[in-house]
Amino acid sequence: MTKKPISPSVSKNLGGEFGLIRELLAPLAQNPTALGLRDDAAVLSPPAGFDLVISTDALVSGVHFPSQAEARLVANRVLACNISDLAAKGATPAGCTLTLGLSPDWDDTYIRELISAFGRGLTAWGLELWGGDTVRVPTTGFVSLTVHGFVASGKMLPRAGAQVGDAVYVTGVIGDGWLGLQQNMGEQENLADARKAYSDPQPPLAFGQKLIGLATSALDISDGLLADLDHLCESSGVGMDIHAADIPYSTAGQGYLSANGALENLLGGGDDLQIGFTAPPENGDALRALAQATQTQVTQIGQVSRAVSSTDKPTDSSSPLAVLRAPNGAEIAVATRGYRHF
Amino acid sequence: MTKKPISPSVSKNLGGEFGLIRELLAPLAQNPTALGLRDDAAVLSPPAGFDLVISTDALVSGVHFPSQAEARLVANRVLACNISDLAAKGATPAGCTLTLGLSPDWDDTYIRELISAFGRGLTAWGLELWGGDTVRVPTTGFVSLTVHGFVASGKMLPRAGAQVGDAVYVTGVIGDGWLGLQQNMGEQENLADARKAYSDPQPPLAFGQKLIGLATSALDISDGLLADLDHLCESSGVGMDIHAADIPYSTAGQGYLSANGALENLLGGGDDLQIGFTAPPENGDALRALAQATQTQVTQIGQVSRAVSSTDKPTDSSSPLAVLRAPNGAEIAVATRGYRHF
Numbered sequence: 001m002t003k004k005p006i007s008p009s010v011s012k013n014l015g016g017e018f019g020l021i022r023e024l025l026a027p028l029a030q031n032p033t034a035l036g037l038r039d040d041a042a043v044l045s046p047p048a049g050f051d052l053v054i055s056t057d058a059l060v061s062g063v064h065f066p067s068q069a070e071a072r073l074v075a076n077r078v079l080a081c082n083i084s085d086l087a088a089k090g091a092t093p094a095g096c097t098l099t100l101g102l103s104p105d106w107d108d109t110y111i112r113e114l115i116s117a118f119g120r121g122l123t124a125w126g127l128e129l130w131g132g133d134t135v136r137v138p139t140t141g142f143v144s145l146t147v148h149g150f151v152a153s154g155k156m157l158p159r160a161g162a163q164v165g166d167a168v169y170v171t172g173v174i175g176d177g178w179l180g181l182q183q184n185m186g187e188q189e190n191l192a193d194a195r196k197a198y199s200d201p202q203p204p205l206a207f208g209q210k211l212i213g214l215a216t217s218a219l220d221i222s223d224g225l226l227a228d229l230d231h232l233c234e235s236s237g238v239g240m241d242i243h244a245a246d247i248p249y250s251t252a253g254q255g256y257l258s259a260n261g262a263l264e265n266l267l268g269g270g271d272d273l274q275i276g277f278t279a280p281p282e283n284g285d286a287l288r289a290l291a292q293a294t295q296t297q298v299t300q301i302g303q304v305s306r307a308v309s310s311t312d313k314p315t316d317s318s319s320p321l322a323v324l325r326a327p328n329g330a331e332i333a334v335a336t337r338g339y340r341h342f
Numbered sequence: 343m344t345k346k347p348i349s350p351s352v353s354k355n356l357g358g359e360f361g362l363i364r365e366l367l368a369p370l371a372q373n374p375t376a377l378g379l380r381d382d383a384a385v386l387s388p389p390a391g392f393d394l395v396i397s398t399d400a401l402v403s404g405v406h407f408p409s410q411a412e413a414r415l416v417a418n419r420v421l422a423c424n425i426s427d428l429a430a431k432g433a434t435p436a437g438c439t440l441t442l443g444l445s446p447d448w449d450d451t452y453i454r455e456l457i458s459a460f461g462r463g464l465t466a467w468g469l470e471l472w473g474g475d476t477v478r479v480p481t482t483g484f485v486s487l488t489v490h491g492f493v494a495s496g497k498m499l500p501r502a503g504a505q506v507g508d509a510v511y512v513t514g515v516i517g518d519g520w521l522g523l524q525q526n527m528g529e530q531e532n533l534a535d536a537r538k539a540y541s542d543p544q545p546p547l548a549f550g551q552k553l554i555g556l557a558t559s560a561l562d563i564s565d566g567l568l569a570d571l572d573h574l575c576e577s578s579g580v581g582m583d584i585h586a587a588d589i590p591y592s593t594a595g596q597g598y599l600s601a602n603g604a605l606e607n608l609l610g611g612g613d614d615l616q617i618g619f620t621a622p623p624e625n626g627d628a629l630r631a632l633a634q635a636t637q638t639q640v641t642q643i644g645q646v647s648r649a650v651s652s653t654d655k656p657t658d659s660s661s662p663l664a665v666l667r668a669p670n671g672a673e674i675a676v677a678t679r680g681y682r683h684f
Contacts, residue, residue: 048390056439056488058475097398099441099486133400139481144441146398146488 075117087208091149103141178269227338233321268336429550433491445483520611569680575663610678
């Protein structure tokens, strides 16, 4: 074996995560199941009336969660991050495979708590554990989960499906995931919901499953509202107007905005684990009824305003596809539209 | 969040990997698909005549491959380790999800080579890429793969199925994986095959698929011949006699044994990626024909000699279920029966 060249930079020249996917991974994934690696989940069509929806999310200590995080937080989050993908696809959780990368910093107690909390989460989400791998890592622990869900054949909620004229909706509130992660805000009473939104996220699974037949497109909001809606727009070949004043925040989020004004932290901090989706205006009543039936907060935040040619340049912050607008219609520029993985 | 207790020991008190699976993971996996976490792969039964066989293997830099390893070695090995599981279950590869944990030590060239080699492997093994996740890790890189394969409903080759009187077989040669990993043996001509067995393993996929209907049980030999056969025995509730003189080695392996005599390195070093299986004696002719048709080396190395009560104590090195015997019938004690993951 030859020694490989050493460099501290990770894939910067490949254009970050998305460039790497586009340039290196997508060409390997030219099959209908992979959806070009452009959706939240892959979907396999077995012949018996159901498609299998498969998604993978990995969390690394010190990167995706604080290295001091409690074990149950790690378990809750890796499940929620994956369930969020199934929820946004309208799928019913079936089973999963778990890869545990055990850090030397994780003692037996920690590992027990991690797996125990994972087990409770499996029960709560109706997910079976089907297999996996457990490995030792020299330093940084990680958890990687591949989840499988079922959806009626051909009915998976796609990213590509938004139509001009559709309303744009989001479930829950935006920014609480980021807010809940912050350690420097003391023990304010109104942060309790935000802390739970980070430590024990509850993606709207029941709501997502019932979106089939009502929504034209959907994805999970996990990197940041605007960045994720950009992805939906890109897949659908549309642009949308998002009304800043209509974006739903928690009391804590509103308080944070009033005190600090850093909109981009709430919009681009990531970890929302909500569903962003589009639906024709005539489905509004049905959506409101569904929201009530599933006790899910649902807010219309804009509309799909224009078709965008697929030959247009890729999204960047200077020409976003999901345009944030002030009440007077002026475009609001937001420097950080989403969390950058690397 | 409270700070977690710090300890350098990983799950020692849980009895290592197998104790951890038995004690913490298996209780979470009480569903038919998981097979109690006691097989190489989970199997889901969709209703259209095929079961989906799912397996996951993760490789960590500095643990499962040398941190200086070439990128293509990492790609070859993560695919082969997973394909080996499908091969041992008689499954036809379908698709996979890949989690890439990118180390700061891996520059763009390395990542490109890794993914490029992975793509070549996908083509070679007939496996589609269905999705995955790409994450940054602070130090140690890793690759985790979940593979899916198809097998006719109910026909997956199980670990539990060996019958008293069955012959015990192994494909290929034993010990070349370990031998190929060694760096201190110079550039001896006869090590070429062993080096390839480590850097570009070729699990006997076509042979495994045709074992359905001929073998009563099978598993992949990856931790070490005796440790893995112990697992097969435990699942099947049997004991077996393995004839040391019949275990197949390469020319390099025979040379190593002659020079050093460290039998346990070849038997317990792991990384063989062969299939161990049992079959009734009357299937011998059919197996020989299959071996010839698929150009696969197949060797009978022993027989299933006794039933073992499930209330017997778990396997340990002092009372193995797969007993290694000298030509005169005496038991040969082998200190290291397989690679211990932690």
